[in-house]
Amino acid sequence: MSVDVDWKLLRDNAEAMIERAYAPYSGFPVGAAGLTSDGRVVLGCNVENVSYGLGICAEVALVAHLVATGRQPLVAVAVCDARGAILMPCGRCRQVLLEHGGSVLLVDHPSGPRRLAELLPDAFGPEDLEAAR
């Protein structure tokens, strides 16, 4: 199924999540919004913890929302900081997004959306597990 991506809608939803973020330790709230193949918007924000390493990124929270609400493939994701500026997902988040959007996933970028394949080249994937069996 092909879906038109309304990037303004995604960015607005990501920015709205800044208000929900729980980031008392870094002071760096992050919001994320994703579009599913069936046209739904899923959301996430970072959720930090007093045990610093336990904090989760906005994109990981978004994937938890996705899985809890049907787990359709992700087709596009927008992430932003407190100013509403586009934020590129950290390395761990790129791997987490790959699992649910694949290499064709569109990720918002200041110079125009990028495919995840470009942001996470030569990615580790299920075929690597198969290859070693």
Ligand SMILES: O=c1ccn([C@H]2C[C@H](O)[C@@H](CO)O2)c(=O)[nH]1
């Ligand atoms: O892609 C990213 C990068 C960072 N953060 C969060 C983690 C931490 O709570 C804060 C500062 O790194 O930003 C995200 O949510 N997503």
